[in-house]
Amino acid sequence: MKAIVITRSGGPEVLAIQELADPVPGDGQELVRVEAGGLNFADIMTAKGGYPGAPKPPLVAGREFSGFRSDGQRVMGYIQWGAFAERVAARSELLWPVPKEWSAEEAAAFPVNYFTAYFAYWKAGLLEPQKNGRNRRVLIHAVAGGVGTAAVQMGKLLGIETYGTSSSEEKLSRVKELGLEHGINYKQQDYEQAIQELTHGEGVDAVFEMLGGEHVAKSARCLADFGCLIVYGSATGQKSEIDTRLLYAKGTSVHGLWLTYLSANRELMGRAWNQLSSWVAQGYLHPVIGRSLPMEQVAEAYRWLGEGRNFGKVVVKIR
Numbered sequence: 001m002k003a004i005v006i007t008r009s010g011g012p013e014v015l016a017i018q019e020l021a022d023p024v025p026g027d028g029q030e031l032v033r034v035e036a037g038g039l040n041f042a043d044i045m046t047a048k049g050g051y052p053g054a055p056k057p058p059l060v061a062g063r064e065f066s067g068f069r070s071d072g073q074r075v076m077g078y079i080q081w082g083a084f085a086e087r088v089a090a091r092s093e094l095l096w097p098v099p100k101e102w103s104a105e106e107a108a109a110f111p112v113n114y115f116t117a118y119f120a121y122w123k124a125g126l127l128e129p130q131k132n133g134r135n136r137r138v139l140i141h142a143v144a145g146g147v148g149t150a151a152v153q154m155g156k157l158l159g160i161e162t163y164g165t166s167s168s169e170e171k172l173s174r175v176k177e178l179g180l181e182h183g184i185n186y187k188q189q190d191y192e193q194a195i196q197e198l199t200h201g202e203g204v205d206a207v208f209e210m211l212g213g214e215h216v217a218k219s220a221r222c223l224a225d226f227g228c229l230i231v232y233g234s235a236t237g238q239k240s241e242i243d244t245r246l247l248y249a250k251g252t253s254v255h256g257l258w259l260t261y262l263s264a265n266r267e268l269m270g271r272a273w274n275q276l277s278s279w280v281a282q283g284y285l286h287p288v289i290g291r292s293l294p295m296e297q298v299a300e301a302y303r304w305l306g307e308g309r310n311f312g313k314v315v316v317k318i319r
């Protein structure tokens with residue numbers, strides 16, 4: 001089979017298409033004929049050699065995919081590496097049926113973004129209906145990206161007011177079409193100040209934080225009383241900075257979220273899929289594809305995402 005191999009640690013230049021033997025499914029695994037792979041920030045970190053738990057190169061890239069099971073059923077799935085190949089051996093419980101009307105690209109763009117966004121709302125306690133009269137609010141960083149666009153669709157269906165940051169007016173206007181209520185261009189405006197103004201000093205109930213560095217404390221300062229910060233990435237590559245005394249004043253909290261870890265919890269993943277598949281069936285969720293490239297152009301796909309030029313998801317077509 002053809003596979004996209006990370007030949008050594010580095011940038012997009014270390015990726016190569018190679019001919020490898022088909023993987024042999026182990027216990028609880030199934031062989032899937034892959035059609036498309038969804039590209040994630042974690043794939044860029046894996047190629048650089050900085051992703052926790054990933055083996056040393058050479059290894060096959062990619063952590064989510066869509067394709068066909070041996071019985072012909074269309075599935076989308078999640079794995080830690082090995083997805084960007086013509087065949088993948090994946091755990092059966094991390095394969096989900098593809099909604100009939102979705103393309104292979106749309107299906108490949110679903111698992112990571114939508115499970116992550118779901119768990120962010122879940123950890124923030126925002127899946128429950130609101131109890132007091134005030135509208136609930138969430139601030140979503142990188143709102144025009146893969147997880148960001150999924151979080152906007154979910155915020156809309158949950159009746160939560162969404163605030164989102166991006167570097168570009170064009171991206172923000174496209175996310176507004178998906179239902180984003182308040183776009184903040186952080187190149188033109190300080191987002192902490194914007195949240196103060198837009199919420200009349202009250203703040204937001206949750207921030208989905210994936211930038212790291214100074215943004216952890218800055219995002220915590222955007223929180224309302226008893227609000228919660230969901231930390232799930234560090235796109236800046238900088239170590240998180242926060243003095244936890246900052247959390248005292250408003251009784252706020254910080255929670256970590258890592259899909260790699262949560263995906264091993266069958267019960268939790270099953271509950272998440274029940275809810276997600278019901279929202280999909282009702283037409284609330286639809287993966288947003290910004291760019292789709294053939295596997296021969298995988299380096300360009302990595303560059304596009306790594307430079308923050310994407311809108312929604314970048315997909316790699318395997319066949």
Ligand SMILES: NC(=O)c1ccc[n+]([C@@H]2O[C@H](COP(=O)([O-])OP(=O)(O)OC[C@H]3O[C@@H](n4cnc5c(N)ncnc54)[C@H](OP(=O)(O)O)[C@@H]3O)[C@@H](O)[C@H]2O)c1
Pocket residue numbers: 039040041042112113116142143144145146147148165166167168171210211232233234235236237257258259260305306307308309310312313
């Ligand atoms: N913990 C988990 O389980 C989990 C799961 C999925 C994703 N993540 C994390 O969530 C984040 C988003 O992942 P994604 O795959 O959906 O990517 P993405 O949001 O589609 O792309 C990254 C976006 O981040 C913004 N950005 C801000 N600062 C950046 C910087 N210094 N370098 C590059 N981009 C920057 C860019 O948008 P603007 O130009 O609009 O700002 C860029 O488009 C990543 O940090 C990823 O590691 C974590």
